[in-house]
Amino acid sequence: MTGLTGSALRKTERVVAAQGFDARTFAGGRTLRLVLPVSNRGRTGYKQLFIANLVGRSATDAYLVAGLPSALLVDDCPFDAPPQVGPARVSARHIRMTDESEALEYLALAVDSRLVVSLDNLEAPPAYPGPFSVATQDVAAGLQPSLGVTLFGARLLCARPAAVVEEVYSVMATSREEAAAIVLRQAIERTDCGAQMSIEVEDTHFDRAYDNNTLLILEHRSALAIADFMRQQRLAD
Structure with a gap:
């Protein structure tokens, strides 16, 4: 942690130990x-x-640390260190239709x-430091x-002529609407995202990335049975 000494160094070391990564050197992680x-x-x-598995654990070890023995591990997706400003895209997939x-x-x-936030009349969002940034x-x-x-956690679903793009974000914001506006701005800036989209946002109740190297991104609930839920979400054939 170059440039830090004394009390500042000790405080930062405690935060790094708690959140499981140092923003000054964070190169990316994986999302289960x-x-x-x-x-x-x-x-x-x-x-x-x-x-989010932020310290390079194996999928099995990260699953065990999450402490959810009844959960089914569906995917283990890598993500790169995001920019210092703005949301962090921590998961993405292309679903063929x-x-x-x-x-x-x-x-x-x-x-x-x-979880769905209306995309009508969203105000232009400010630029906040990202969840894995040095400022945060x-x-x-x-x-x-x-x-x-x-x-906040946010899931963007974007329809194309014969596919759906799913992206999951970790976002710093003051409200669900602001988080949605930040993700929407990201989608608009990409030319491959169609006009039909949906954004789900959930408050994680965390003020920063922490909690023993794991990070709650988004909960998405359904009353369907497991087989039907997996098919609905295109997580199984």
Whole structure:
């Protein structure tokens, strides 16, 4: 941690130990997609969890650290260190469809309505430091004043003529709407993203990346049975 001495160094070392990475040297991690049962009002359904493995553990070890023995590990996706400003894209996949009609049907069925944020009338978002940035780490160490933001998870689904692009983000923002606007801006800047899209956002209740090297990104719930849930989300044939 070049340039830090004394109290600043000790504070930063404590934050690095807690969050499991040093933003000054962080090169990327992996995101585990888990599916696990959830009970709601007596009904058993399933949810997706995206957990970031930030220190190079094997998928098996990261799964064990997550402490979710009933979860099914579906995917283990690498991600590169994001820019210092803006959201971190921690998972992405390309889902093939037969045509645009099937892609739009998937968008309608695969989202969790309680998480979807309306994309109408979203204000232009400010540029916040990213969740893995040096600035965010310095705030956590008390070396900079609080930014007044918290950590959100966001899943973008974007329809193409014969495919759907799914991207999962870790976002620093002040509200779900602001987090959605930040992700929407990312989507608009990419020419390969169609006009039909959906953005789900969830407040992780964390103010920074931490918690013993794991990071809750997004919970996506459904009352479907496991086989139906896996097919709906295109996680199984």
